[in-house]
Amino acid sequence: xxxxxxxxxxxxxxxxxxxxxxxxxxxxxxxxxxxxxxxxxxxxxxxxxxxxxxxxxxxxxxxxxxxxxxxxxxxxxxxxxxxxxxxxxxxxxxxxxxxxxxxxxxxxxxxx
Numbered sequence: 001x002x003x004x005x006x007x008x009x010x011x012x013x014x015x016x017x018x019x020x021x022x023x024x025x026x027x028x029x030x031x032x033x034x035x036x037x038x039x040x041x042x043x044x045x046x047x048x049x050x051x052x053x054x055x056x057x058x059x060x061x062x063x064x065x066x067x068x069x070x071x072x073x074x075x076x077x078x079x080x081x082x083x084x085x086x087x088x089x090x091x092x093x094x095x096x097x098x099x100x101x102x103x104x105x106x107x108x109x110x111x112x
Contacts, residue, residue: 017046023053024063032066040078048072 018025025033028051037045051072052064061068077085 026065044078
């Protein structure tokens with residue numbers, strides 16, 4: 001979000017998102033969220049607001065704090081971190097079909 005247009009857009013969407021979801025962010029949490037948005041995507045950062053709110057409610061807090069945002073950040077990966085994780089797991093994840101599976105086995109898996 002290097003441009004002022006990106007920042008302006010973020011502020012509008014952030015304000016709308018907080019009003020719609022009735023979320024109050026601590027001022028330091030707003031700074032952290034802005035930093036997260038600049039390092040990931042605007043959509044990802046805005047989605048973190050509601051996730052962090054659930055975490056804050058669990059600890060009976062009235063507003064979302066920095067730790068709530070950081071915890072939500074560890075629970076849900078943005079696109080860049082997801083791609084990195086998949087690259088690191090390459091060769092260890094199994095996505096192959098079982099060879100020699102008969103038609104009866106296929107029917108059991110077919111939900112249509």
